[in-house]
Amino acid sequence: MKKTSRFFRLALLASATALMVPLASAQATGKLKVGLMLPYTGTYAALGTAIENGFKLYIDEHGGKLGGREVEYIKVDDESNPAKATDNVNKLIKRDNVDVVVGTVHSGVVMAMAKVANDTNTLLIVPNAGANAVTGPLCSNNIYRSSFSNWQPAYAMGEAAAKKGYKKAVTITWKYGAGEESVGGFKESFEKGGGKVVKELSLPFPNVEFQALLTEIAAMKPDVVYTFFAGGGAVKFVKDYAAAGLKGKIPLIGAGFLTDGTLDAQGADASGLQTALHYADSLNTKRDNDFRLAYAKAFKLQPDVYAVQGYDAGQILGAGLAAVKGDVSKKAEFAAAVERAKFDSPRGMFTLSKAHNPVQDFYLRQVSGVENKSIGLASKALADPARGCKL
Numbered sequence: 001m002k003k004t005s006r007f008f009r010l011a012l013l014a015s016a017t018a019l020m021v022p023l024a025s026a027q028a029t030g031k032l033k034v035g036l037m038l039p040y041t042g043t044y045a046a047l048g049t050a051i052e053n054g055f056k057l058y059i060d061e062h063g064g065k066l067g068g069r070e071v072e073y074i075k076v077d078d079e080s081n082p083a084k085a086t087d088n089v090n091k092l093i094k095r096d097n098v099d100v101v102v103g104t105v106h107s108g109v110v111m112a113m114a115k116v117a118n119d120t121n122t123l124l125i126v127p128n129a130g131a132n133a134v135t136g137p138l139c140s141n142n143i144y145r146s147s148f149s150n151w152q153p154a155y156a157m158g159e160a161a162a163k164k165g166y167k168k169a170v171t172i173t174w175k176y177g178a179g180e181e182s183v184g185g186f187k188e189s190f191e192k193g194g195g196k197v198v199k200e201l202s203l204p205f206p207n208v209e210f211q212a213l214l215t216e217i218a219a220m221k222p223d224v225v226y227t228f229f230a231g232g233g234a235v236k237f238v239k240d241y242a243a244a245g246l247k248g249k250i251p252l253i254g255a256g257f258l259t260d261g262t263l264d265a266q267g268a269d270a271s272g273l274q275t276a277l278h279y280a281d282s283l284n285t286k287r288d289n290d291f292r293l294a295y296a297k298a299f300k301l302q303p304d305v306y307a308v309q310g311y312d313a314g315q316i317l318g319a320g321l322a323a324v325k326g327d328v329s330k331k332a333e334f335a336a337a338v339e340r341a342k343f344d345s346p347r348g349m350f351t352l353s354k355a356h357n358p359v360q361d362f363y364l365r366q367v368s369g370v371e372n373k374s375i376g377l378a379s380k381a382l383a384d385p386a387r388g389c390k391l
Contacts, residue, residue: 032069032326034317035092037103037113040077043206043231044105046261047306048077051127053299054310055102058318060298066314067321074098078109080206085112093122099328100125102313105230105306107131107150107178114138123328127313128306132181135357137388141335144320144356146312148278149384150178150228153255154185156362156379157226157276161186161253162193166223169195172213172237173228175202182228182255190226198222208236214244225250230257235265242269256365256372261304263370273367279305279347280363280374291346308346315343316352355386 036055038048052075059071074096076088085108092098093116100123104110110129115138117124124143126134130150134143161169169190173179179202187197199220201213217225225246229237234257241252247269256277259270291311295303316338323337324330335356343350350360364378 030069031072032066032100032321032328033072033074033096033098035089035096035098035101035103036073036075037078037089037092037101037109038075039080039105040075042080043233044080045231047105047128047231050261050301050304050306051102051105051310051313053295053301054303054307054312055127055314056310057295057298057307058311058314061294062318066318067324067326069321069326078104078106080104080106080109082106082108082112085109086116089113089116093120099123100317102127102310102317104129107181108176110134111138111177114143117142121331123317123331123334125313125317127309129178130181131177132384133388135353135355135384135389136386137390139355139386139389139391141331141391144316144338144352145358146316147309147358148360149357150181151185151188152360152382152384153257153276153278153362154182154226154228155189156364156382157253157255158186158189158191158195159193160274160276160364160378161224161226162190162195164224166190166251167195168222169197169224169226170199170201170217170220170222171197171226172201172210172217174205174207174233176205179205179228183226186226197226206233208233210237210240211244214240214246217250218244218246222250225252227252227254227258229254230260231262234258234262238262238266238273239269256305259365259367259372261306263367263372270367271369274375275365275372276362276378277305277365277372278350278358278360278362279308280365281371282373283346283348285346285348287344288346303346305347312343312345312347312350315345316341319343353383353386354391355384355389356391357384357386359383 105128126145171183256275319341320334350358362379363374365372
């Protein structure tokens with residue numbers, strides 16, 4: 001009896017061991033959990049939806065899989081609220097056990113996300129928020145950006161404004177990270193080109209009571225006004241600027257978010273506005289035309305820059321996962337693959353810098369009807385300086 005019992009125990013142990021092998025293999029190739037931490041309510045709600053649509057379009061084009069793993073989505077509304085950011089991203093990482101986080105729009109929110117991503121060694125792909133520090137002092141093999149740094153479109157617009165011969169500029173934005181960094185980028189290039197920023201105006205995010213500041217601008221009579229607003233705030237600012245009688249008197253320029261995804265609501269008040277951005281309507285390349293057609297078919301909407309950034313977040317994730325066969329723990333190999341890659345984007349070809357920020361062209365765009373049409377390049381292959389990055 002003892003020999004028989006021992007035999008059965010060994011047989012059961014062998015069977016259990018054999019069962020464990022395919023189980024471990026299944027875990028390595030199981031579903032890839034992607035946490036989408038985006039704004040689904042508030043000022044930036046439309047931006048969050050466009051990013052999600054673009055990201056999912058890329059995944060769907062690849063059969064719902066990346067790196068051989070089926071993609072599962074877990075969504076969190078970040079409400080564009082920095083105070084809730086740490087708790088929200090920790091829920092995705094520690095409660096939902098996501099493999100990668102994709103987000104967000106608000107620069108204040110993404111700063112908290114980047115810190116948690118680095119503390120927990122979690123992959124983070126940023127499809128919009130341009131906080132300079134994310135690919136500056138916080139840069140790491142965990143963090144990638146498919147969009148821009150706040151410095152980039154602002155610097156490009158400052159170059160273009162100086163070349164137009166403007167000498168005196170006033171800036172206006174929300175008093176938060178993205179706005180302040182955007183003004184800083186514009187001021188750097190504009191003053192390098194011979195101009196002078198004579199006044200920097202701001203109001204708390206997401207305040208849209210612009211009248212007092214518009215009255216101040218009218219009294220100062222600068223050559224040009226540079227602004228950084230997006231979403232619902234951009235709509236109201238453009239309409240209020242025109243209502244104050246400033247349109248046609250003092251040129252209004254900005255980072256492209258002023259008029260991207262907002263033209264339907266801004267209407268004729270946006271006509272003729274010039275902005276700088278890494279995407280424009282009517283680029284008329286095969287890559288962009290194919291993307292726009294696929295997006296319109298899938299979502300019954302026209303894509304904007306936010307959709308493109310979401311799509312390219314998928315491209316970055318796909319390139320890295322292909323190299324590591326879906327194993328997100330191989331951070332160094334993932335990084336090496338992404339840094340080598342050339343991304344064929346609807347915006348045009350781009351690469352990632354060592355700090356993992358896009359090196360890309362910035363278009364000078366002018367509003368015509370409901371399109372931001374490219375009228376040339378504001379800056380060619382512009383790379384963020386990545387100040388403070390130790391990679």
